[in-house]
Amino acid sequence: xxxxxxxxxxxxxxxxxxxxxxxxxQAFTQLMKQYQERLYWHIRxxxxxHEDTNDILQNVFLKVWKSLADFREQANLYTWLxxxxxxxxxTWIEQQKKRASVSLSDDENPVAARLEAQKGFDxxxxxxxxxxxxxxxxxKQRVVFTLRYYDEMPYEQMASVLETSEGALxxxxxxxxxKVEHYLLNL
Amino acid sequence: MKQxxxxxxxxxxxGSPLEAFSRKMPxxxxxxxxxxxxxxxxTRVTEASLPQAKNQEAAFAVPEGYFDQLPREVLAKIDGRxxxxxxxxxxxxxxxxxxxxxxxxxxxxxxxxVYRSALVNRSFxxxxxxxxDASLSAYVIQTSSDLNTEKILAGDPVKLQVPLTEEExxxxxDDTGWQ
Numbered sequence: 001x002x003x004x005x006x007x008x009x010x011x012x013x014x015x016x017x018x019x020x021x022x023x024x025x026q027a028f029t030q031l032m033k034q035y036q037e038r039l040y041w042h043i044r045x046x047x048x049x050h051e052d053t054n055d056i057l058q059n060v061f062l063k064v065w066k067s068l069a070d071f072r073e074q075a076n077l078y079t080w081l082x083x084x085x086x087x088x089x090x091t092w093i094e095q096q097k098k099r100a101s102v103s104l105s106d107d108e109n110p111v112a113a114r115l116e117a118q119k120g121f122d123x124x125x126x127x128x129x130x131x132x133x134x135x136x137x138x139x140k141q142r143v144v145f146t147l148r149y150y151d152e153m154p155y156e157q158m159a160s161v162l163e164t165s166e167g168a169l170x171x172x173x174x175x176x177x178x179k180v181e182h183y184l185l186n187l
Numbered sequence: 188m189k190q191x192x193x194x195x196x197x198x199x200x201x202g203s204p205l206e207a208f209s210r211k212m213p214x215x216x217x218x219x220x221x222x223x224x225x226x227x228x229x230t231r232v233t234e235a236s237l238p239q240a241k242n243q244e245a246a247f248a249v250p251e252g253y254f255d256q257l258p259r260e261v262l263a264k265i266d267g268r269x270x271x272x273x274x275x276x277x278x279x280x281x282x283x284x285x286x287x288x289x290x291x292x293x294x295x296x297x298x299x300x301v302y303r304s305a306l307v308n309r310s311f312x313x314x315x316x317x318x319x320d321a322s323l324s325a326y327v328i329q330t331s332s333d334l335n336t337e338k339i340l341a342g343d344p345v346k347l348q349v350p351l352t353e354e355e356x357x358x359x360x361d362d363t364g365w366q
Binding site: 029032036040044045048050057061119125127131152174177180181184 | 193194201211212214216217220221224229232
């Protein structure tokens with residue numbers, strides 16, 4: 001899921017342009033072009049529904065617009081964006097869980113229900129089985145798994161996004177892989 | 188650490204069957220979503236960048252030229268009020284207020300006087316009831332020159348030549364310790 005833009009502007013150039021009032025909007029548009037697809041899929045893998053993903057992604061970019069001028073250049077823009085997107089997604093998931101605990105009975109699984117409501121869902125197809133297996137993971141482990149498995153993010157950058165040690169992330173990822181395999185074998 | 192150590196290498200090293208899986212996402216996405224996303228974001232960013240006062244102006248429409256006309260309209264109203272004051276005598280309903288206050292004070296005073304009288308009477312009666320009959324008889328004998336003992340004993344009312352007032356009786360009770 002790489003971004004579709006052909007021309008990629010280096011992050012430090014984007015930041016410098018954003019800080020100039022006359023090029024601010026242009027820089028922000030370029031930033032969205034470069035990161036919107038990657039962030040969209042990162043969020044969507046966590047929250048499943050397109051509409052929810054769209055809302056969260058817009059909130060992410062709104063926060064970026066408000067805070068980018070104060071962004072410290074020693075931090076990686078790419079990991080900073082992922083951190084915002086991850087936090088927003090986890091906050092949203094937490095809110096959904098609270099709502100579900102009020103409105104749903106214990107035997108209902110809102111994440112599984114959202115997955116099965118997706119257009120083209122086929123419980124017999126391997127790609128959907130994999131999605132069900134991923135959704136069965138705890139939220140933070142799901143973030144680790146998707147960042148590594150789909151985004152192929154190096155552990156060093158994951159450590160920056162999730163503010164966790166590389167060793168802990170490796171252990172978490174390996175554990176998640178085993179859980180997904182186990183889930184697929186027992187379907 | 189190997190530079191080209193990919194996710195597939197890692198999964199292979201783990202002996203995971205996931206290495207052979209397609210990583211294509213099966214989720215559907217609306218056509219041209221990303222093309223329209225930038226425009227949608229620009230709208231949101233513009234809204235978020237507007238100062239609060241500008242947002243309020245946009246939310247509540249004001250008739251065209253309202254603020255230009257407002258000072259003139261206010262002055263016209265002020266002038267009109269002054270004119271009215273010079274021509275008419277305003278009779279308000281406030282004259283009731285002092286009358287009501289006076290009536291309330293009068294009622295309070297009247298109530299206080301009635302209450303005090305009741306207290307005095309009650310005090311007099313209760314004190315009189317505590318005086319022994321013998322003392323009363325002695326008092327009557329002292330102050331009456333024309334007594335008919337038979338009548339008194341028969342329960343006939345005693346008619347005193349000199350009628351006694353309540354104050355005199357009270358004075359007597361005070362003097363004799365029958366308080």
